[in-house]
Amino acid sequence: MKIKNILPILLFLTSFPFYAQNEKTNQKLEKIKAYKISFLNEELELASAEAEKFWPLYHAYEEKKYKLRHEKMETYLQKLSDDTINSTSEKQARALLSQMENTNRALYLLRKNYLSSLRQVLPAKKIVRLIKSEKDFNRKLLKQYRDKAGKK
Template sequence: MIHKKIILVILISFSAFGFAQNGLLIKGKRDKIKSLKIAFITDELSLTSEESAKFWPIYNAFEEKQQDIRKQKMKGYLDRIDDDSLNKMSEKEASTLLLQMESTEDELYQAKKKLISNLKGVIPPIKILKLKKAEEDFNRKLLQQYRDKRPR
């Protein structure tokens, strides 16, 4: 009986270690993507060291805010609208959920407006426009790399 308990504890420990490693791998990939994005945007905007020192704290705060909004609110909505729950949802529940989603989208929009407003005193308007293009180009490039590496 004691041997079974020891084996059980060892198996649980190894599985927990495996989950922790998987989490570290995902975090490592996120960190790598973030580093690549920083380099890409810095290059595309031709940020000077002075601009960079002021730009990145503002941009990183925006990214964090955006990620928090998406993580907390949007994921909650998406978890509630699988095929089963959609078919069982009343019109009133659907309307309420839709209003909540619109509110979240508005919150994301307001965060973007605040970013632009904060950046106006830090970098020239042309670089703010280039930022939008650089973000889209980076995301497109990242998606293409994902598609190219995906097994078919």
């Protein structure tokens, strides 16, 4: 067999496990999102009129936050590997710091606008409860992960 015939087969076989892993990860993320929505619904006790206005805001905010954090921060992490840091010039390091500051500023402004929008939909007490509930959810999720990892 020629290498031209083998190469596509090898590429397919090596990429298949990564695709399956990515699909599993996506399923887990969707499961966590559904669990979080259920948890927040229970904690916030939203009236139907509140829920109707709240959830679109919440989902839009989460999506934008995810994009900012994961798409932008991923590039930073690639640049922050040990080998890259050691070979980075001062000028490149300053540019990277500037990019990080811009992303942090964008995250801050996104959160500020989100909270401002929430004030028009929910009473302040429920917004505070939302913030607390999100932290509680993250703690609960982390605890479940630790408990599961400890059993292995």
